[in-house]
Amino acid sequence: MTVTSLKSNADQLVSVSVMGQIASPGFPGLPAEPYRLDSDGRPFLLPTYGGIVYNVSVGDSAYGWLADTVHPGVSISLRDENGNRGLNLFACVGNTAVVMSGDAKGARGVVTGKSGRFSEHVIVHFSKADREKMAIGDRIVIRSKGVGMALADHPGVKLKSCSPELIDGLEVTTAPNGRLAVPVVAVVPPHLVGAGSGLTSEGGSIHIQSQDREALREAGLDQLRLGDIVALADTDSSWNHGYLRGGVGIGVIGQGDSPRAGYGPGVTLLMTSATSGLEPVVTPGVNLTSIFDLAT
Amino acid sequence: MSLRTNAAHLVEMAVCGNISQPSLRYPGYTLDQDGVGAVLPGMSGTVYNARVGDPAFGWAGDHVEPGTSIANPDAAAEFALHYLTCMGNSAWVTSGLAKGARGVVTGEHARILVDFDDATNDLLCPGDTIQINALGRGLALLDYPQVELKKMSPALLEAMQIEPVDRERIRVPVTMALPPRIMGSGAELNSEYVDQDLMSGDRALMAELGIDQMRLGDIVVIPDADHRYGRGFRKGAATIALCIHGDSVMTGHGPGILTLMTCPVPCIEWVIDPNANLAHYFNLGKAA
Numbered sequence: 001m002t003v004t005s006l007k008s009n010a011d012q013l014v015s016v017s018v019m020g021q022i023a024s025p026g027f028p029g030l031p032a033e034p035y036r037l038d039s040d041g042r043p044f045l046l047p048t049y050g051g052i053v054y055n056v057s058v059g060d061s062a063y064g065w066l067a068d069t070v071h072p073g074v075s076i077s078l079r080d081e082n083g084n085r086g087l088n089l090f091a092c093v094g095n096t097a098v099v100m101s102g103d104a105k106g107a108r109g110v111v112t113g114k115s116g117r118f119s120e121h122v123i124v125h126f127s128k129a130d131r132e133k134m135a136i137g138d139r140i141v142i143r144s145k146g147v148g149m150a151l152a153d154h155p156g157v158k159l160k161s162c163s164p165e166l167i168d169g170l171e172v173t174t175a176p177n178g179r180l181a182v183p184v185v186a187v188v189p190p191h192l193v194g195a196g197s198g199l200t201s202e203g204g205s206i207h208i209q210s211q212d213r214e215a216l217r218e219a220g221l222d223q224l225r226l227g228d229i230v231a232l233a234d235t236d237s238s239w240n241h242g243y244l245r246g247g248v249g250i251g252v253i254g255q256g257d258s259p260r261a262g263y264g265p266g267v268t269l270l271m272t273s274a275t276s277g278l279e280p281v282v283t284p285g286v287n288l289t290s291i292f293d294l295a296t
Numbered sequence: 297m298s299l300r301t302n303a304a305h306l307v308e309m310a311v312c313g314n315i316s317q318p319s320l321r322y323p324g325y326t327l328d329q330d331g332v333g334a335v336l337p338g339m340s341g342t343v344y345n346a347r348v349g350d351p352a353f354g355w356a357g358d359h360v361e362p363g364t365s366i367a368n369p370d371a372a373a374e375f376a377l378h379y380l381t382c383m384g385n386s387a388w389v390t391s392g393l394a395k396g397a398r399g400v401v402t403g404e405h406a407r408i409l410v411d412f413d414d415a416t417n418d419l420l421c422p423g424d425t426i427q428i429n430a431l432g433r434g435l436a437l438l439d440y441p442q443v444e445l446k447k448m449s450p451a452l453l454e455a456m457q458i459e460p461v462d463r464e465r466i467r468v469p470v471t472m473a474l475p476p477r478i479m480g481s482g483a484e485l486n487s488e489y490v491d492q493d494l495m496s497g498d499r500a501l502m503a504e505l506g507i508d509q510m511r512l513g514d515i516v517v518i519p520d521a522d523h524r525y526g527r528g529f530r531k532g533a534a535t536i537a538l539c540i541h542g543d544s545v546m547t548g549h550g551p552g553i554l555t556l557m558t559c560p561v562p563c564i565e566w567v568i569d570p571n572a573n574l575a576h577y578f579n580l581g582k583a584a
Contacts, residue, residue: 037486038525039530040524041525189477191475191477194529198480198482198493212529212531215531236329236497239329239331239546240546241480241547242329242495242547243480243495244329244547261487261525261528262527263484263526274329
């Protein structure tokens with residue numbers, strides 16, 4: 001593999017503020033049926049997306065938590081639907097977040113993921129000390145930058161929710177075959193790509209299916225950590241996420257495992273190529289914690 | 297030989313909806329897999345020229361809903377319409393020029409899909425009320441309790457000519473098998489609600505496997521798919537499903553596949569039968 005510095009249009013990108021407020025967890029109302037069903041039909045009642053999660057951070061295991069698709073750190077959203085879409089689309093993984101109100105005012109964090117249909121949060125890492133000072137409703141500004149970014153020598157690769165800092169930190173290179181080589185911890189086979197298929201890839205999440213634990217082990221996906229970089233095989237996420245032989249997606253594990261059928265760890269898409277422009281290179285330990293030196 | 301069921305104990309109940317008006321969100325474009333936008337008809341209203349039994353692929357439309365699509369404006373009544381209506385239930389027009397005409401439920405998408413004959417379609421107007429004799433919730437195979445039925449009417453179950461293989465297994469006629477890796481949009485929903493699209497974006501694969509020959513109303517099998525509580529991959533499971541709507545240009549979408557039977561362990565076998573189609577079973581469309 002030849003290491004080359006990648007030419008991008010990063011110096012032309014517009015950096016614009018998008019604001020969200022720390023989201024409260026939510027549950028359906030009366031008649032007070034708070035249960036979801038696991039893949040075998042057993043009802044469960046567990047923490048799920050939203051809020052300030054004090055004890056789960058990027059770098060921790062994506063599995064084993066008594067939760068449904070837990071968001072590490074802090075989840076933010078905006079009640080206004082169109083404004084929330086602006087937040088969800090423009091925030092990029094690696095962007096800086098700044099707390100603008102409340103006792104944690106001035107604290108800085110990093111965007112680590114997004115959630116999809118039914119929650120549409122942006123997930124932000126803050127130190128545990130900062131989380132202690134935060135309150136639900138606090139305003140957090142994302143200094144968004146990354147939408148529109150392209151790599152001059154890789155026109156077949158689309159970047160999504162991907163900051164220039166992430167491209168730098170990921171140490172992507174141009175392989176001898178001309179493809180963009182990206183280090184990943186694992187490759188998700190297409191039969192384990194689940195919820196999120198057919199939905200937009202500009203925000204939201206696409207989930208690894210974890211119901212069949214043996215299939216998960218066979219694919220080397222049972223030890224994933226939150227913040228791990230992974231590849232999606234035979235998946236084209238140019239517009240929506242969908243099956244296409246030869247397509248490759250690159251994403252980050254943004255959310256934890258789920259007991260529900262079709263669900264599992266959530267992936268925030270970062271790059272996609274419909275035409276073999278990407279070459280995942282399996283490399284242990286590729287995680288946002290080391291890329292951004294995140295304090296846990 | 298027919299299978300023993302609890303059909304005699306099912307409750308038959310009326311639910312209703314109104315013929316829906318096609319609607320678009322400004323500026324009306326649907327993006328295809330190359331990112332090119334097009335304005336395409338297919339959903340809602342009465343589709344006069346696509347009926348169950350016609351091809352699922354090839355229409356200059358998107359998610360074509362054959363026949364007539366109905367919805368209920370009251371949210372709770374709408375969910376009752378979705379959760380209680382079963383495939384093969386009988387429907388009748390209760391208002392408008394076609395009042396009294398009878399049809400058959402052929403699908404559940406964001407709306408419930410009902411097939412009426414061409415003469416009735418000529419008289420239908422968006423807003424007309426359609427009532428369904430909902431029957432099938434709770435239906436079970438007495439000798440095969442591990443097989444779960446969803447939105448299966450007793451009439452459809454009878455028509456499908458399912459055979460017992462042994463004490464554990466049954467055999468179902470289907471037109472084709474779909475690889476689980478192409479099952480897409482709808483994975484995020486519970487399997488009690490609407491359908492899951494097969495992902496048709498790999499056009500060469502569709503042709504290689506003959507999936508592009510699918511017809512609206514086809515009964516198909518998805519091996520290794522467990523649809524009991526959601527739609528997920530599980531080795532050894534099998535799901536029998538119904539093609540309810542046409543192909544789509546959108547990535548991750550394609551013909552709509554609605555769950556009829558599912559089993560988490562190997563107990564559903566299948567045999568390829570080109571006649572395994574709702575139009576054939578109920579004498580609809582060109583089969584009439």
